[in-house]
Amino acid sequence: MLDIDRIVKDYGTYIYNFALKLSGNTKDAEDLAQETFIKAWKNIETLKNPKSIKKWLRTICLNEFRMKINKDNRMKIDYTENIDDLIEDGKHLMDVSPTLIDETFVNEEVSKIRDGCFLAMVRKLSINQRIAFSLVYMFGLPISEVAKLLQVTPKAVKGLLYRARMNLDSFFQGHCSILEADNPCKCSAWVNFVNQRADLQNKLKKTLDILDYRYKDYSFDEATSAKVLYYYQNMPEYEPSDEWFESIIVSIRDLYKISN
Structure with missing residues (x-):
């Protein structure tokens, strides 16, 4: 029993x-x-x-x-997306191998900031993009199972994954110093701010309403995508x-x- x-x-x-x-x-x-x-x-x-x-x-x-x-x-997030467009986008989904990144010198506080930032940015995806990305890349479920949960075709799920990855990649490529040292946003700079004034996720909620890579005319970059996937696929269990x-x-x- x-x-x-x-x-x-x-x-x-x-x-x-x-x-x-x-x-x-x-x-x-x-x-x-x-x-x-x-x-x-x-x-x-x-x-x-x-x-x-x-x-x-x-x-x-x-x-x-x-x-x-x-x-x-x-939550003013539009979670409806055209199924035909998603199926078409699914044709462009790229399989990339996550890049191994040396984390030897990343202290615990910085790691928590980084994980909080990456989780917060997932919240900026449309709701179905967030579900598909979280379940496939962060939780390891097969596309076929996610398709059943969302009641769409596997091709539509691939379209959601494509859009989600393009959105996240386009944001992090121009902001995150973990991906590119010359980028302006640095985890270490957030530590004192978070400890003394506010939570990073609450701060990020105010930075933008929703991610849409098309506004930036962003095109796929394999190196960026591999690094972003690494962090999401290796996020620790809490x-x-x-x-x-x-x-x-x-x-x-x-x-x-x-x-x-």
């Missing part, structure tokens, strides 16, 4: 990181993961095969994320606190009157 304590402890970190890559924000990820487990326990009897629980939880999390986006009037795990278990036990 499935037990809520065991489910949360076994899959809490996995679902939290899944939520973090979708939302790009630690607080949103905590809330999204908690709602996922609450919804999962409410519908636990519909789980036909306990061995598929990870995929089941993942689907619930994605659906909760999409519902939140639809309900949140503060471990939620013990208190977070316990709070979810307590909340579900109280909500559904579960005895110890």
Whole structure:
């Protein structure tokens, strides 16, 4: 018999990181993961095969994320895109091998700033671009599975990936000093600012509404794309606190009157 304590402890970190890559924000990820487990326990009897629980939880999390986006009037992001255009864009998706980058001299504070920046920029993609990019490149799901989740063709998913990569590449190529030393934005310069005044992600929210590489007439650059993919594909897994795990278990036990 499935037990809520065991489910949360076994899959809490996995679902939290899944939520973090979708939302790009630690607080949103905590809330999204908690709602996922609450919804999962409410519908636990519909789980036909306990061995598929990870995929089941993942689907619930994605659906909760999409519902939140639809309900949140503060997020002015257009997530509708022409399917025919996406299929055409999918023909241009390039397979590149991520470039190995020497991180020997990158301290922990700078790494956190960089990861926060990269997550924040994913939030600037259209919603379906964000979902496709996060699930394929950051979470490693196959294109075919993402196509089923989004209810589009694999070619349309490739189009979303193409647009997402072009958008991210075009932004970072002209800003990030990690990719090019002469670029103006340097992680180390953000450390004091973040520690003393505000969170980097909140700052980045104000820099632009949404990424669209077409406004810059950007063309594909394999070197840039390889470096950007490296960072997204090697983003570390984050471990939620013990208190977070316990709070979810307590909340579900109280909500559904579960005895110890």
